[in-house]
Amino acid sequence: MKAIILLVTLLLSGCSAQDRYVQYETEAPTSFPKITAIGYATLDIQPAAEPAQRVLMAMQASKIAAYRELAEQVYGQQLTANSQVRDWVMAEDNIQTSVSGVIRGARVVKSYPAGEHYVTELELDFEQVWALYQQQNRSQRVKTVTYF
Numbered sequence: 185m186k187a188i189i190l191l192v193t194l195l196l197s198g199c200s201a202q203d204r205y206v207q208y209e210t211e212a213p214t215s216f217p218k219i220t221a222i223g224y225a226t227l228d229i230q231p232a233a234e235p236a237q238r239v240l241m242a243m244q245a246s247k248i249a250a251y252r253e254l255a256e257q258v259y260g261q262q263l264t265a266n267s268q269v270r271d272w273v274m275a276e277d278n279i280q281t282s283v284s285g286v287i288r289g290a291r292v293v294k295s296y297p298a299g300e301h302y303v304t305e306l307e308l309d310f311e312q313v314w315a316l317y318q319q320q321n322r323s324q325r326v327k328t329v330t331y332f
Contacts, residue, residue, distance in 0.1 A: 209327035210318070216311035219257050220293070223250030223304045227297065242302035243295060250306040251287055258308070259285035289313045 225245035230238040261281050268276040289312035293305040 203332050205330045205332075207327045207330075209325055211325045213310075213314065216309065216314060218307060218309045219254065221250045221253035221257065221306045221308075223247060223253060223306070225249060225302045227300055227302055239297065239302065242297075243304070246302045246304040247292070247295070247306075250304045251290065252283055254287050254290055254306055254308050255283045255285045258287065259283065288316050 223246040225242040227238050227242045230241040230245070232238045232241055261283050264280045264282075266276070266278045267274065287308065290306045290308045291312075293307045295304045296302070
């Protein structure tokens with residue numbers, strides 16, 4: 185039994201990629217799009233006693249809403265729907281949505297009150313996203329292959 189395992193190991197080691205050296209080179213995309221998102225929050229319904237606190241809370245809520253919109257544009261939105269019909273009449277109709285993702289490199293373009301709302305505008309430049317990604321995971325293409 186040990187002889188069979190040793191034989192299989194030797195045969196498989198002969199098929200390994202140790203007889204060549206591959207050199208990689210990073211390749212940048214040819215174009216980088218920019219996307220924008222706008223988030224809104226109502227000032228009056230924020231749960232704070234002081235007007236200044238309501239403004240700060242609405243500012244944060246509008247920023248979160250804008251980030252959600254960016255995530256929807258980048259990753260898409262997952263929909264789950266359920267409908268029930270009884271006696272040929274719609275009895276119940278439910279739709280649930282969810283968004284999941286990480287947004288890096290977005291910047292706040294504008295943040296301002298507009299009437300009864302607070303508005304935050306975000307921009308996501310994919311050139312910045314690519315630069316951040318390169319710091320963590322270097323994408324590569326084969327530059328040369330040398331066989332021995």
